[in-house]
Amino acid sequence: MSEPELVVRFTEEDAARELRTEVRVGLTDSPKWLSPKWFYDAVGSDLFDQITVLPEYYQTRAEQQILQQRALEVAEITGAATLVELGSGSSEKTRLLLDALRKNETLERFVPLDVSGSALRAAVESIALDYPELHVRGVVDDFTSGLSALNAGAKRLVAFLGGTIGNLLPAERARFFAAVRAALRPGEWLLLGTDLVKDPDRLVRAYDDARGVTAEFNRNVLRVLNRELGADFEPENFRHVALWNAEHEWIEMRLRAQRPMRVGLPELGLTADFAEGEEIRTEVSAKFRHDRVRDELAVAGFELHRWWLDDAADFALSLAAA
Numbered sequence: 322m323s324e325p326e327l328v329v330r331f332t333e334e335d336a337a338r339e340l341r342t343e344v345r346v347g348l349t350d351s352p353k354w355l356s357p358k359w360f361y362d363a364v365g366s367d368l369f370d371q372i373t374v375l376p377e378y379y380q381t382r383a384e385q386q387i388l389q390q391r392a393l394e395v396a397e398i399t400g401a402a403t404l405v406e407l408g409s410g411s412s413e414k415t416r417l418l419l420d421a422l423r424k425n426e427t428l429e430r431f432v433p434l435d436v437s438g439s440a441l442r443a444a445v446e447s448i449a450l451d452y453p454e455l456h457v458r459g460v461v462d463d464f465t466s467g468l469s470a471l472n473a474g475a476k477r478l479v480a481f482l483g484g485t486i487g488n489l490l491p492a493e494r495a496r497f498f499a500a501v502r503a504a505l506r507p508g509e510w511l512l513l514g515t516d517l518v519k520d521p522d523r524l525v526r527a528y529d530d531a532r533g534v535t536a537e538f539n540r541n542v543l544r545v546l547n548r549e550l551g552a553d554f555e556p557e558n559f560r561h562v563a564l565w566n567a568e569h570e571w572i573e574m575r576l577r578a579q580r581p582m583r584v585g586l587p588e589l590g591l592t593a594d595f596a597e598g599e600e601i602r603t604e605v606s607a608k609f610r611h612d613r614v615r616d617e618l619a620v621a622g623f624e625l626h627r628w629w630l631d632d633a634a635d636f637a638l639s640l641a642a643a
């Protein structure tokens with residue numbers, strides 16, 4: 322077995338600096354906002370894992386089903402030698418792709434990229450153990466800014482799964498697709514997971530589950546700010562809100578102040594005042610239709626080659642050619 326490598330392009334200090342900058346902007350804006358990437362400390366990552374097995378949250382199972390049915394086709398069509406996975410997290414679904422590419426005998430290299438160094442280290446080690454012939458090179462980076470990891474390897478397939486693309490606002494999404502395309506050569510591929518527009522009640526339930534796991538996941542971002550910035554948010558005084566924005570076709574998560582509050586963020590020299598009922602937008606999770614995916618990819622210079630759905634047609638996996 323060749324030893325797995327781990328390259329750190331985004332350090333804890335980088336993350337801390339970015340958090341401070343963003344919180345300063347987001348909490349002095351009107352309406353207030355925070356970006357969803359701060360959900361994922363150890364507690365938040367664990368809560369997200371719990372979300373993925375909730376009865377209301379169909380996305381993870383749906384994407385898994387598509388990958389089970391289609392991974393071999395992905396391998397045959399792409400003949401990829403390098404699998405790059407953006408936002409790989411624990412890399413569970415990745416194994417379906419790795420197995421298929423290995424069966425196809427084209428796979429040489431796996432490059433998972435994630436902002437969480439700890440999650441990535443664990444994933445890289447377990448993949449390296451199970452795929453001893455594979456060159457594994459983990460890259461700790463923020464996929465929205467750093468795509469330098471893509472420089473490694475030939476015949477690349479870039480996988481961006483889980484519907485995480487939905488967390489980007491339309492302009493960010495356009496920049497992201499363009500940056501991925503610019504990093505690829507003709508004949509290379511993008512595999513993209515997107516959640517689909519559906520009955521708003523089902524969507525809202527997927528983000529406001531009966532057991533309140535998503536509510537805790539949402540409030541956890543306030544605990545992250547308390548710990549990282551010495552803030553004194555009282556998470557229990559914020560109500561979890563999930564709503565369908567029909568105009569933009571996205572789910573929004575918000576945290577609503579249950580009473581007027583003044584929150585101190587001493588490390589930023591900032592106080593944030595909340596009126597009763599005032600909200601912080603903490604996440605946008607866009608839902609897609611076929612034509613929008615095709616068109617946005619086309620604008621970036623990708624051609625949609627395959628569009629696969631799960632049996633319930635809840636989620637789509639797109640294979641696009643650079």
Ligand code: AVJ
Pocket residue numbers: 372380483484485487488527528535604605606
């Ligand atoms: C990990 C971004 C795909 O948007 O559905 C789950 C995160 N937020 N429940 C999503 C999430 C609330 C999730 N993604």
